[in-house]
Amino acid sequence: xxxxxxxxxxxxxxxxxxxxxxxxxxxxxxxxxxxxxxxxxxxxxxxxxxxxxxxxxxxxxxxxxxxxxxxxxxxxxxxxxxxxxxxxxxxxxxxxxxxxxxxxxxxxxxxxxxxxxxxxxxxxxxxxxxxxxxxxxxxxxxxxxxxxxxxxxxxxxxxxxxxxxxxxxxxxxxxxxxxxxxxxxxxxxxxxxxxxxxxxxxxxxxxxxxxxxxxxxxxxxxxxxxxxxxxxxxxxxxxxxxxxxxxxxxxxxxxxxxxxxxxxxxxxxxxxxxxxxxxxxxxxxxxxxxxxxxxxxxxxxx
Ligand code: NDP
Numbered sequence: 001x002x003x004x005x006x007x008x009x010x011x012x013x014x015x016x017x018x019x020x021x022x023x024x025x026x027x028x029x030x031x032x033x034x035x036x037x038x039x040x041x042x043x044x045x046x047x048x049x050x051x052x053x054x055x056x057x058x059x060x061x062x063x064x065x066x067x068x069x070x071x072x073x074x075x076x077x078x079x080x081x082x083x084x085x086x087x088x089x090x091x092x093x094x095x096x097x098x099x100x101x102x103x104x105x106x107x108x109x110x111x112x113x114x115x116x117x118x119x120x121x122x123x124x125x126x127x128x129x130x131x132x133x134x135x136x137x138x139x140x141x142x143x144x145x146x147x148x149x150x151x152x153x154x155x156x157x158x159x160x161x162x163x164x165x166x167x168x169x170x171x172x173x174x175x176x177x178x179x180x181x182x183x184x185x186x187x188x189x190x191x192x193x194x195x196x197x198x199x200x201x202x203x204x205x206x207x208x209x210x211x212x213x214x215x216x217x218x219x220x221x222x223x224x225x226x227x228x229x230x231x232x233x234x235x236x237x238x239x240x241x242x243x244x245x246x247x248x249x250x251x252x253x254x255x256x257x258x259x260x261x262x263x264x265x266x267x268x269x270x271x272x273x274x275x276x277x278x279x280x281x282x283x284x285x286x287x288x289x290x291x292x293x294x295x296x297x298x299x300x301x302x
Contacts, residue, residue, distance in 0.1 A: 011154050012272070014273075017280035018280075024280070034296065040068065040071060041098065041099040041100075041286045042100045043101050045075070045103045046077065046084060047076070047077035047106070056074075063283065063286070073091075088100065088102070092118075097123065099124075101126050117129065124143050125285035129143075144285075146282045148183055149281045152183045154273075163187070167208060168211055170205070171214035176235055192204055205226065211231070213236055218254070219254070221256065222256050226263045229265040236252075237270060238254070239252075
């Protein structure tokens, strides 16, 4: 979904995500009618991290709006690893739960990898389990992390066939950069993965038809790095220090938006670009998990 701006077209992730959520809502209702229960997502939050509380609240609200049952488990920061593992095991066995999400980061002392490894890969709607990472890397069906899958949906909507396009992914994290690069390779793009040790980053970005920035550094990618006409997907969410008289700073991406929109062919804004896609894809993955769980074919349009 595109909206005109001066220069680049704006990739309206918010509108795309709303349309996806509406389709999910329809298909969740059809699922409930057939299966006799709503699709279910269990969200586990350990501790009182304020950002995580906001995310978990937003996920629960989005679930309910789409007709997906949300089971929230809020545990205190001093929860032991054994207690958390036992909750995960209960959720693995729970027939009403199709997807399990343990909100990261976990408080110190809890081994995130051990917790992710304990989730049944078929309920791992975040796509963080090594089995799902492995499935993605060998081209088998599995759960793909929500943010890169959301980016891919926006790219395909904008560009259609990505065959032969030069893509650069800046960032190599397990939750964004690496799966993003894998999805782009699978879509037949020629992919460069850049990171903190990359030399001549500006020159690499200048060659790219597709730029995906997932760094976490405010406005690091400058307008004069962007190839004219390129499609720019900005995953970064960074809060600047507050301006005088303001309580909170502005949210910006990893790409200098004002400079880049004059050069790019299309660009995602921050906020309103990739961000809204992440939760919509989480709902999508949960609905897919529910269909698998119930032995039903996954409907079209997801
Ligand atoms: P990580 O911190 O895990 O990874 C950042 C990556 O950027 C690393 O691979 C790092 O390289 C690389 N990097 C750091 N500095 C530079 C540099 N100067 N030049 C080139 N590469 C650099 O972050 P995430 O992948 O988790 O997230 C990235 C951004 O996306 C953050 O702003 C985060 O808030 C946002 N985000 C947004 C989401 C959304 O829903 N829109 C969801 C998830 C994340 P190295 O590996 O060498 O250290």
